[in-house]
Each structure stands twice: as structure tokens, then as C-alpha cells.
Amino acid sequence: MKYFVVDAFATSKFTGNPAAVCLLDTDLPDGELQMLAAEFNLSETAYLQRLEEGYYRLRWFTPTIEVNLCGHATLAAAHVLWAHCEVAVNSLRFKTRSGDLTANRGIDGVSLEFPLTPISSVSSAENTALHDVTGGIAAARRAGEDLLIELADEAAVQSFIPNLSLIAALPARGLIVTAMASREPRVDFVSRFFGPAAGINEDPVTGSAHCALAPYWAPRFGRNELKGRQLSARGGDVGVVIAGDKAILSGRAVTVMAGEIY
CATH class of the missing domain: 3.10.310.10 (Diaminopimelate Epimerase; Chain A, domain 1)
Structure with a gap:
């Protein structure tokens, strides 16, 4: 093979x-x-x-x-x-x-x-668990199989130190950590993805997470065409367009x- x-x-x-x-x-x-x-x-x-x-x-x-x-x-x-x-x-x-x-x-x-991954409110139990993972959350959402938290800024996402045992205990496939981009004008938002419960401590670039990040960020920018950058050690850029119920x-x-x- x-x-x-x-x-x-x-x-x-x-x-x-x-x-x-x-x-x-x-x-x-x-x-x-x-x-x-x-x-x-x-x-x-x-x-x-x-x-x-x-x-x-x-x-x-x-x-x-x-x-x-x-x-x-x-x-x-x-x-x-x-x-x-x-x-x-x-x-x-x-x-x-x-x-x-x-x-x-x-x-x-x-x-x-x-x-496209639907975005919804987190439960009180999920909200408590996410605050245990990190303080200073600007927003928290359920994103399909995952949980999503917005941090204060790009620097907070870059410096985020994951508690993998707490993340693995979350009722989710993984955790998306995101913020608005501030260092590169051609990038709209940044993110990282952690999935220790699925055997992935940190995923370098997560396409499926952008199916949730697009509808999360699009209303803030007032447009359906966005560019995301994943701030893992390897790094990578994902272009995403919302087209009806699809993420391109x-x-x-x-x-x-x-x-x-x-």
C-alpha cells in the first residue's frame, strides 16, 4: 500500500x-x-x-x-x-x-x-469548566463537537499555556482558542487548537475548527470572506468563505x- x-x-x-x-x-x-x-x-x-x-x-x-x-x-x-x-x-x-x-x-x-459548524451558547457547567482551564475569557461558545474561547488579544493566544489534563476532561472533542489578529493586516483572526482527548495535544493547523471560527468572527467583521492564522509552532494560514450552509x-x-x- x-x-x-x-x-x-x-x-x-x-x-x-x-x-x-x-x-x-x-x-x-x-x-x-x-x-x-x-x-x-x-x-x-x-x-x-x-x-x-x-x-x-x-x-x-x-x-x-x-x-x-x-x-x-x-x-x-x-x-x-x-x-x-x-x-x-x-x-x-x-x-x-x-x-x-x-x-x-x-x-x-x-x-x-x-x-458550516453552528455556534451556540455554552451551558453553565461548560462555562465553569472553561474558566478552570484559563481565566480572562472574553467569550465562550459551543462549536459543534468543540468548545471555543476568545481571549483578550493575539498575544494572549500566542502565549496560552494549555492545561492538557483539564482540556481532556472537557465535554468536547477539543478546545479552540482564538482572538482578533493584530500583527498582520491580511489576517483577520488567530487561533490554536488542543485535542488531548483525541490524541492530539496541539494540532498545528485545524481546518475543521475554521468551520466554526468563520461564523463566530464573520458578524464582527461584517463580511463572509476571512483569513485565519493558526499560531502553532509550525503555523499555517486558512482562507475561509461562508457560502450558505457551507464553509469554503x-x-x-x-x-x-x-x-x-x-
């Missing part, structure tokens, strides 16, 4: 978010898929299986669990099909746990059509390595 390691939401290697993309020739047991993801030990390992021309089954595994949605590994999967598998069509569809997703190839990179995520990807799984 062939595999590729791709840095997604990146324009050069060793930046953005690395994902392993495995090309399945046949079905494998879920336990083997999970053990292989643990062997790669990246935020996500994506498994691609061709169903028909331009249509693929796509699954995503962290080192410990299978997840419902992953942006960077979907971008990596589309990149592999176009860059290494001689796929000619410019629009790809993926059959996933979150329904059919679409990736489109353009001159400025890849755009992904993802479901955009970015580039770079192949770092390829090999064969025995």
Missing part, C-alpha cells in the same frame, strides 16, 4: 499540518487502520479508497480515534490524488462520516466545501515523503 506524508495549509515543507495519506487497494480492519495511524503518530492519517472516477471513500484517524471531520487531511488527500495519482478531474468528491465533501483545484490552491476552506499543500506500507 502506497502512502504519502503531506504538509497541508502550507507553501513550504515542515510548515502547516502534516498528514499521512494511505491509498487503500482493499478494505482493512478498523483495528489495523487505527494501529497504522498510531504508527505514523501524526495528527491525522487519511485513508483513500476509489469508488468511481473522481469519487473516493475518505476516513481520518488520529493516533487514538477515528474522527468525523478533518480539514488538513482532506486537503492532503486531494493534493495526493492530483499530484501523484494522475487524476485529471478538477473537482473531487469524498464519501465521509460527515457526508459528501468536495475539493476543487484552482490556480491559487485547493478549496474544500465543508459543512482554501490552502496549499506540499509533499514531504512517500513510501510503501508492507
Whole structure:
């Protein structure tokens, strides 16, 4: 079985978010898929299986669990099909746990059509738990499977020290920490993502989180086209456009390595 390691939401290697993309020739047991993801030990390992021309089954595994949605590994999967598998069509569809997703190839990179994540109020118990994680929260929201907190400014997001045990105990897949950008005029908001309960202490660039960050920040800016920057050690930029009930995520990807799984 062939595999590729791709840095997604990146324009050069060793930046953005690395994902392993495995090309399945046949079905494998879920336990083997999970053990292989643990062997790669990246935020996500994506498994691609061709169903028909331009249509693929796509699954995503962290080192410990299978997840419902992953942006960077979907971008990596589309990149592999176009860059290494001689796929000619410019629009790809993926059959996933979150329904059919679409990736489109353009001159400025890849755009992904993802479901928009609804934003809602947190419960009193969630609010208390989030204040235990950190003080000085400007706002707290439920963001689908995740919880989201806004901090005072970009510097607070950059210097945020996560208490991973408390974050792992939150009733959520992970924690999104965000603030309005202040250091780069072409960036609207910044964020970080922590998912220790899912086997990811800090995710370098989290596409799925931007499906919630877009509707959170769009009313503040009065527009539906935004740019986010994730302030992990590797860093990465995600363009996002709200189009009806969809979040259109955009970015580039770079192949770092390829090999064969025995």
C-alpha cells in the first residue's frame, strides 16, 4: 500500500499540518487502520479508497480515534490524488462520516466545501469548566463537537499555556482558542487548537475548527470572506468563505515523503 506524508495549509515543507495519506487497494480492519495511524503518530492519517472516477471513500484517524471531520487531511488527500495519482478531474468528491465533501483545484490552491459548524451558547457547567482551564475569557461558545474561547488579544493566544489534563476532561472533542489578529493586516483572526482527548495535544493547523471560527468572527467583521492564522509552532494560514450552509476552506499543500506500507 502506497502512502504519502503531506504538509497541508502550507507553501513550504515542515510548515502547516502534516498528514499521512494511505491509498487503500482493499478494505482493512478498523483495528489495523487505527494501529497504522498510531504508527505514523501524526495528527491525522487519511485513508483513500476509489469508488468511481473522481469519487473516493475518505476516513481520518488520529493516533487514538477515528474522527468525523478533518480539514488538513482532506486537503492532503486531494493534493495526493492530483499530484501523484494522475487524476485529471478538477473537482473531487469524498464519501465521509460527515457526508459528501468536495475539493476543487484552482490556480491559487485547493478549496474544500465543508459543512458550516453552528455556534451556540455554552451551558453553565461548560462555562465553569472553561474558566478552570484559563481565566480572562472574553467569550465562550459551543462549536459543534468543540468548545471555543476568545481571549483578550493575539498575544494572549500566542502565549496560552494549555492545561492538557483539564482540556481532556472537557465535554468536547477539543478546545479552540482564538482572538482578533493584530500583527498582520491580511489576517483577520488567530487561533490554536488542543485535542488531548483525541490524541492530539496541539494540532498545528485545524481546518475543521475554521468551520466554526468563520461564523463566530464573520458578524464582527461584517463580511463572509476571512483569513485565519493558526499560531502553532509550525503555523499555517486558512482562507475561509461562508457560502450558505457551507464553509469554503482554501490552502496549499506540499509533499514531504512517500513510501510503501508492507
